[in-house]
Amino acid sequence: MSAKKKKVKVKSERRKRIVGRVISAREAVAEVEFNTSVKPKINNILIVENDPRIRMLVAKSSDVDTFYCLILSGPQYVYKGLQVVDTEEEVSVPVGEDLLGRAIDMFGNPEDGKGEIRIKDTRKIFVDSPEYSHLVTKREILETGIKVVDLFAPLVRGGKVGLLGGSGVGKTILLMEILHNIINEDKKETVSIFCGVGERTREGHELLLELEEKGVLPWVSLIFGPMGDISTLRYLTAFSATTLAEYFMDEKNKNVLFFIDNIFRFAQAGNELSLIMNQIPSEDGYQATLVSEMADIHERLVSRNDRFITSIEAIYLPADDILDQATQAMFDYLDSSIILSRDVYRDGRLPAVDILSSESSMLDPKTVSVDHYEVTTKAKSLLKKAELLERIVSLVGESELSEEDRTQYQRSRKLRNYMTQSFYVAQSQTGRPGTRIPLATTVQDVRDILEGKYDDVTEDKFLFIGSAKEVRRYATIKGPAA
Numbered sequence: 001m002s003a004k005k006k007k008v009k010v011k012s013e014r015r016k017r018i019v020g021r022v023i024s025a026r027e028a029v030a031e032v033e034f035n036t037s038v039k040p041k042i043n044n045i046l047i048v049e050n051d052p053r054i055r056m057l058v059a060k061s062s063d064v065d066t067f068y069c070l071i072l073s074g075p076q077y078v079y080k081g082l083q084v085v086d087t088e089e090e091v092s093v094p095v096g097e098d099l100l101g102r103a104i105d106m107f108g109n110p111e112d113g114k115g116e117i118r119i120k121d122t123r124k125i126f127v128d129s130p131e132y133s134h135l136v137t138k139r140e141i142l143e144t145g146i147k148v149v150d151l152f153a154p155l156v157r158g159g160k161v162g163l164l165g166g167s168g169v170g171k172t173i174l175l176m177e178i179l180h181n182i183i184n185e186d187k188k189e190t191v192s193i194f195c196g197v198g199e200r201t202r203e204g205h206e207l208l209l210e211l212e213e214k215g216v217l218p219w220v221s222l223i224f225g226p227m228g229d230i231s232t233l234r235y236l237t238a239f240s241a242t243t244l245a246e247y248f249m250d251e252k253n254k255n256v257l258f259f260i261d262n263i264f265r266f267a268q269a270g271n272e273l274s275l276i277m278n279q280i281p282s283e284d285g286y287q288a289t290l291v292s293e294m295a296d297i298h299e300r301l302v303s304r305n306d307r308f309i310t311s312i313e314a315i316y317l318p319a320d321d322i323l324d325q326a327t328q329a330m331f332d333y334l335d336s337s338i339i340l341s342r343d344v345y346r347d348g349r350l351p352a353v354d355i356l357s358s359e360s361s362m363l364d365p366k367t368v369s370v371d372h373y374e375v376t377t378k379a380k381s382l383l384k385k386a387e388l389l390e391r392i393v394s395l396v397g398e399s400e401l402s403e404e405d406r407t408q409y410q411r412s413r414k415l416r417n418y419m420t421q422s423f424y425v426a427q428s429q430t431g432r433p434g435t436r437i438p439l440a441t442t443v444q445d446v447r448d449i450l451e452g453k454y455d456d457v458t459e460d461k462f463l464f465i466g467s468a469k470e471v472r473r474y475a476t477i478k479g480p481a482a
Helices: 003-015 147-152 171-182 201-214 231-250 263-276 290-298 325-331 342-346 370-396 403-418 424-430 439-450 468-473
Strands: 019-026 029-033 044-048 051-061 066-073 083-090 092-094 122-124 160-165 190-197 220-225 255-261 309-316 336-339
Touching: 019 066, 029 051, 051 083, 066 231, 092 231, 122 231, 147 370, 147 439, 160 171, 160 325, 171 201, 171 255, 171 309, 171 424, 190 201, 190 231, 190 263, 201 220, 220 231, 231 255, 231 263, 231 290, 231 309, 263 290, 263 309, 263 325, 290 325, 309 325, 370 403, 370 439, 403 439, 439 468
Parallel strands: 160 309, 160 336, 190 220, 190 255, 255 309
Antiparallel strands: 019 029, 019 083, 029 066, 044 051, 044 083, 051 066, 092 122
16 A cells, blocks of 8 residues: 555544444542544543543553543443443633632532633643743842741742642641742732632632732632542642643733642642553652653743742641651752651641751852851751750750850840741741831841840740840840840
8 A cells, every 4th residue: 555545544534533442440430441543642632522521631652552541520420331432632621710709629610619711722731841941040149037937948930939848737728928928029920820720619718818818819810629630630730730820920911929738739639540551660659750751741831931930839748757758759849849847837836937947049148148148047047056055045944054045045045036037828727927028127137136236125025026136025135135
C-alpha cells in the first residue's frame, strides 16, 4: 500500500469514533481497552454517550491496547464491560473575571450556593511551562505585616514561600493571615487565587466567610478539591487553579497572589493514583514521578511579561518529618521556607515559627536593607547562643550564668516573645485585635532589644504586642528586671 493511501486510511479511521471497553475499575482509576488501530491521546476525555455522569481522563498506557484512565465523575457507575468513547478533547476549566468572588470546583461548577456561573471562555489545564527567556527575574520584598515572617523569612514578589509544619501547628491560619494582610495592597492590579487541595470543607467555608466579612472576596477566586473528593479530583484541582492564575496574569495583565493549602495533599493524591495504576514506588514509598509532578505545577507558577505570580504554599510534614521525600521535592522551588514548630506551639508562642530553621533567599544585602540584614544576622546569632545556654539553665538554673550570659539569655527570650503576634483572622478565637507591623518598625524594635534598651522590662510583657514601644506602659523604673 502506498504512503498516500496509508494517510487516507488513517484520516478516515480518525473520523470514526474511537470506542473502548472498561476491563477493570478500581476506586478512582479504570483500565480501558481499545481494539482500534488509532488510540486515544494522553489527557483526552472519555465519556459514556448515554450517561453524562461518567467522564474519564486518559492518563497512561498499561499495555499495547489498554490505558489507565482517571475517573473524573461517577466512579460508582463505572463497571467492567462499560463502553466509552474518546471525545478527542482535553480537560478545560472556565476562566474569566466572573470567577472572582466565587468558590468553584476544578470544573468551574459553583460551590458557594450563589447560583450558576456563565462563562464561555475556557483553558486547557495541561500546558507546557513558559520558556526561561520569558521569565521576570526582578527581586522585590513583599511585606506581610507579620513580624517573624518579614524579618527572618521575607517573601519575594513573584517568588514562592512554603509554610511547613505538622498537623495542628498553625499552617492554615498563618496562610490566611498572609492572604488577609496583602490582598488589600493593590486591588486594581492584583487578584488572588486560593486553591484548597485535600483539606477540610469546614476550613474552606470559614475562609470564604472571613474574606466576605473583610470585604475582599470580590478580588479572590477559590477553587476547592476537599479531602472528601476522590484522589483524581484532588490531584487535578491544583492544575485548574494554576491555569486560572496564568489566565489572570497573561490575559488580564494582573499580578496574582496564589495560595495553596495543602500542596502535600497534591503529592499524596498523585501517590494514591500511582499505586492504583501499579507503578513501582520510589523513595519513602512515593511515586517515581513525584519530582516531575511537582515541576508540572511549580514551573508554571512563574512571573513573566512584567507581571507576577507570588505563590504561598502550606506544606504538611507527615510525623513532623522535614526529611520526608514529598517535602524535599518541594524545597527546590521555594524562595522562602517558614518552618512551624510543635515545641514553639506548646509554649504558646504564635505564630509557632522555628526562627533558626526558617530561611529566605531574600536575606541578602543586595535585596533587603543593610539594617535589616545586620539585625537579622545578629538576632539569629543571639538565638543560637541562647539554645546552648538553655541547656545550662535547665541543669543548674539561670542564676549560675555569668552576668554577660544572663543578659544575653534574657534578651533572647524577650526577642522570641516579641515575635508573637495577634492575627486578624483569629480575633474571634483569641479575643485579641489583630496587628500589622511595618518591616521598618520590626527592624528597629529588634535592634533596640539587642542593644539592651528594654533590659528593664520583663520578658512576659513582650508577648502578643505590636510595636515594642507598647511595653513601656508596663515598664518599671530603670534597674534590674523584676
